[in-house]
Amino acid sequence: MTRARRLFLAAACALMGAGPAFAHKPSDSYLSLRLQHDRLDGRWDIALRDLDVVLDLDRNEDGRIDWGEVRTRLAEIDRYALGHLRVAAAAPCALGVADHRVDRHSDGAYVVLALGGSCAGGESLSIDYSLLFDVDAQHRGLLKLDIVDGADTHVVTAVFPADRRQQVFPLQGVSAGTQLLGYLRDGVIHIAAGYDHLLFLLALLLPAVLVRRQGAWVPVPNVAPAAGSVVKTVTAFTLAHSATLALATLGVVSLPARLTESAIAASVLLTAIDNLVAVLPSKRWIVAFAFGLVHGFGFASVLADLDLPRSSLALSLVGFNLGVETGQLILVALFIPLAYAARRKSMYQPVVLQGGSIAIAVLAAGWLIDRSLNLGLMPF
Amino acid sequence: MTTFRLVALAVPLLGAWLTAGAAAPYRPASDSEVLERLPAGRDRAADRAVRAMRALLARDPADLDVALRLAQWQLQKARATSDPRQLGQAQAVLAPWWNETAPPVPVLLLRATIRQSSHAFDAARGDLEQATAREPGNAQAWLTLATIQQVTGDLAGAARSCEHTQPAASATIATICRAAVDGVAGQAARAYAALDALTSRERLANEPVAVQTWAMTLQAELAERLDRGSDAEHWYRTSLAKDPGDAYTLAAYADFLLDANRPGDVAALVASDTPVDNLLLRRAQADRLLGSADAAVGARALSDRFAALRARGDRVHLREEARFRLALEQTPDIALDLALQNWAVQKEPLDARIALECALAAGKPHAADAVVRWIDATRLEGRQIAALAQRVRAP
Numbered sequence: 152m153t154r155a156r157r158l159f160l161a162a163a164c165a166l167m168g169a170g171p172a173f174a175h176k177p178s179d180s181y182l183s184l185r186l187q188h189d190r191l192d193g194r195w196d197i198a199l200r201d202l203d204v205v206l207d208l209d210r211n212e213d214g215r216i217d218w219g220e221v222r223t224r225l226a227e228i229d230r231y232a233l234g235h236l237r238v239a240a241a242a243p244c245a246l247g248v249a250d251h252r253v254d255r256h257s258d259g260a261y262v263v264l265a266l267g268g269s270c271a272g273g274e275s276l277s278i279d280y281s282l283l284f285d286v287d288a289q290h291r292g293l294l295k296l297d298i299v300d301g302a303d304t305h306v307v308t309a310v311f312p313a314d315r316r317q318q319v320f321p322l323q324g325v326s327a328g329t330q331l332l333g334y335l336r337d338g339v340i341h342i343a344a345g346y347d348h349l350l351f352l353l354a355l356l357l358p359a360v361l362v363r364r365q366g367a368w369v370p371v372p373n374v375a376p377a378a379g380s381v382v383k384t385v386t387a388f389t390l391a392h393s394a395t396l397a398l399a400t401l402g403v404v405s406l407p408a409r410l411t412e413s414a415i416a417a418s419v420l421l422t423a424i425d426n427l428v429a430v431l432p433s434k435r436w437i438v439a440f441a442f443g444l445v446h447g448f449g450f451a452s453v454l455a456d457l458d459l460p461r462s463s464l465a466l467s468l469v470g471f472n473l474g475v476e477t478g479q480l481i482l483v484a485l486f487i488p489l490a491y492a493a494r495r496k497s498m499y500q501p502v503v504l505q506g507g508s509i510a511i512a513v514l515a516a517g518w519l520i521d522r523s524l525n526l527g528l529m530p531f
Numbered sequence: 532m533t534t535f536r537l538v539a540l541a542v543p544l545l546g547a548w549l550t551a552g553a554a555a556p557y558r559p560a561s562d563s564e565v566l567e568r569l570p571a572g573r574d575r576a577a578d579r580a581v582r583a584m585r586a587l588l589a590r591d592p593a594d595l596d597v598a599l600r601l602a603q604w605q606l607q608k609a610r611a612t613s614d615p616r617q618l619g620q621a622q623a624v625l626a627p628w629w630n631e632t633a634p635p636v637p638v639l640l641l642r643a644t645i646r647q648s649s650h651a652f653d654a655a656r657g658d659l660e661q662a663t664a665r666e667p668g669n670a671q672a673w674l675t676l677a678t679i680q681q682v683t684g685d686l687a688g689a690a691r692s693c694e695h696t697q698p699a700a701s702a703t704i705a706t707i708c709r710a711a712v713d714g715v716a717g718q719a720a721r722a723y724a725a726l727d728a729l730t731s732r733e734r735l736a737n738e739p740v741a742v743q744t745w746a747m748t749l750q751a752e753l754a755e756r757l758d759r760g761s762d763a764e765h766w767y768r769t770s771l772a773k774d775p776g777d778a779y780t781l782a783a784y785a786d787f788l789l790d791a792n793r794p795g796d797v798a799a800l801v802a803s804d805t806p807v808d809n810l811l812l813r814r815a816q817a818d819r820l821l822g823s824a825d826a827a828v829g830a831r832a833l834s835d836r837f838a839a840l841r842a843r844g845d846r847v848h849l850r851e852e853a854r855f856r857l858a859l860e861q862t863p864d865i866a867l868d869l870a871l872q873n874w875a876v877q878k879e880p881l882d883a884r885i886a887l888e889c890a891l892a893a894g895k896p897h898a899a900d901a902v903v904r905w906i907d908a909t910r911l912e913g914r915q916i917a918a919l920a921q922r923v924r925a926p
Contacts, residue, residue: 175615175806175808175836175839176615176836176839176840176843176845177615177616177618177619177843177845178616178619179839179842179843194556199566199567200567200569200616201616203567203569204620209569212575212578214568214569215565215567215568215569216565216566216567216568216569217562217563217564217565217566218559218561218562218563218564218566219562219563221566222559222562251558252556252557252558253556253557253558253559253566254555254556254557256839257832257835257836257838257839258836258839259567260566260567263556284623285623285626286620286623287616287619287620287622287623288619288620288622288623288626288629289615289616289618289619289622289649290619291843291844293842293843310842310843310844312844
């Protein structure tokens with residue numbers, strides 16, 4: 152047959168083969184990995200027909216591959232396979248083949264390598280897959296990766312074609328640092344959008360630039376007593392709500408939302424009233440601490456709504472709490488300098504302290520009624 | 532959190548491969564247990580030649596002559612055994628030139644053939660336009676270009692490319708090439724007469740078997756389009772007598788038999804364990820019409836195979852999957868979606884037909900308006916196509 156004729160054979164193929172008259176599919180291997188702590192296990196299904204191309208499994212050339220032809224070559228198969236898979240976390244993972252089986256897929260028999268090894272920590276898993284690409288450019292590695300993290304399992308799937316041999320998989324979906332920032336932002340947002348907490352803080356801070364002398368408020372003479380009062384108040388509030396936030400989030404204490412929400416409203420109301428008529432202990436940090444315990448439960452219910460994975464609970468707790476503190480410090484930083492500057496102004500007491508407290512008290516009373524009776528009338 | 536949830540949703544789709552077709556792994560009891568049969572047995576002489584070529588390439592992967600011979604052999608084997616693995620292996624052999632913008636013309640031809648097999652029609656057409664520009668007398672390049680133009684619906688371009696094969700190739704090739712185009716462009720009678728002249732004058736006998744069966748199967752398809760059932764059957768059988776294993780002809784003949792409501796003959800033609808997806812689909816359709824229990828087995832196997840193809844990201848099977856979803860799973864909405872995706876890429880008579888059938892079955896005839904316009908514009912003939920198009924026009 153002339154060269155031209157041979158070529159036409161191929162052309163006829165092209166013409167007739169326009170519809171895919173194919174048996175099965177091109178070559179794939181199926182790699183299934185499970186990473187749990189420092190342990191990497193899995194199975195790797197590789198088609199016998201593919202291994203035959205590189206290792207000539209059909210030694211007796213009878214057009215069939217029997218188990219004897221595979222069993223006696225398992226060491227070579229392992230060496231070939233493992234030589235084309237690099238898995239690394241913080242450092243390269245040591246992988247070995249613990250067992251061999253056979254399985255059938257839609258396009259024939261596969262040898263199943265049971266993989267096992269260790270994989271020391273790290274924020275991501277890098278997989279470098281190069282099986283068979285040198286002999287079959289359309290081969291693909293199909294990966295299913297289970298990342299076990301406490302009670303959670305994240306499943307990732309990926310395809311490795313010849314032009315994307317190396318892929319990196321984050322081990323926690325997002326890095327711990329990013330997660331922490333996310334919770335921190337949630338905390339700031341919550342305090343900024345949680346008017347009850349803000350107003351409670353404001354009610355506590357309105358008289359921080361004043362001191363009570365025989366039942367009447369007088370401006371502090373200089374910055375020191377005001378600063379001391381603010382630091383003591385904010386610290387007490389923080390310690391108290393952090394404690395109950397942690398207890399509630401960890402499931403140690405659990406209170407019904409209606410009760411805590413009503414108690415929070417009551418705490419705002421009482422604090423505002425106390426600014427007008429002394430009804431609470433004169434030491435403000437004690438008030439801040441006692442009511443802070445109540446507010447912590449409120450924060451916890453927000454955190455619970457975020458539907459956190461149990462595995463990153465500690466991280467989320469710290470992040471969220473730091474966010475709340477950040478939000479609250481911003482309020483302090485904005486309000487206290489202004490209040491300090493205005494403390495001697497004649498309008499401060501009647502307008503800011505009394506007017507403000509009355510407004511807060513009215514709002515808090517509304518909340519209290521709304522929440523305790525479960526009316527759902529208040530817009531926020 | 533949210534990302535994990537999205538991943539978790541995607542898992543049942545992408546993770547289907549782990550369960551698709553995979554039974555429980557086991558350890559064979561005896562060394563003599565046969566695990567796998569290599570396609571079409573083994574041709575020892577050819578094997579040795581392939582091994583020798585591989586050895587030469589291992590020493591010098593850039594040996595163009597050896598690479599071309601090996602890749603060519605693999606493409607022929609891909610067709611003879613319906614084995615798509617051979618395509619990927621041929622591509623690997625051509626790796627030193629694969630990503631070049633202007634590789635040697637023979638590489639362009641092979642690359643185009645491999646690319647069109649994975650439905651990368653634009654890239655394949657680009658290769659062939661380059662090849663024909665560099666070697667205007669290359670009949671092979673024009674012929675392959677004509678194929679791709681026809682499959683993608685550029686019938687005028689295909690007809691022109693067929694004319695270009697003439698000076699370099701035998702008139703026979705040009706005649707068959709042109710008849711294939713005319714046959715889907717409202718000239719089926721003329722095309723049939725041209726082929727009849729070829730086959731009756733026995734000019735065909737001097738051509739390679741693949742060219743002979745190409746002409747015969749085409750003549751059968753044209754006879755079918757002209758509603759000449761007994762002639763169609765005659766030519767399908769003549770073609771299969773020449774090459775009984777030709778998967779394309781088997782599939783076309785099986786379709787003819789299904790249309791003639793002869794599912795029993797399909798079951799006799801195609802084995803229930805055929806490895807060829809196209810043929811298994813027809814066999815399962817026949818089994819279903821026969822009320823055979825094999826229908827469920829075949830449907831299950833097809834479902835696994837389509838899942839495995841989807842998992843690797845292949846989109847070459849859309850037409851077959853549309854037909855599978857319509858005829859066997861009876862989910863016309865899903866089938867219609869697949870058929871229309873396929874229609875955006877391929878425009879052969881089978882592509883038009885499945886799109887029309889799905890649109891009607893899904894109760895959305897207007898989804899196939901573009902297909903009907905296409906049929907009107909190209910004047911595609913055929914009783915079934917005409918009836919379906921009529922129903923879409925006036926539901």
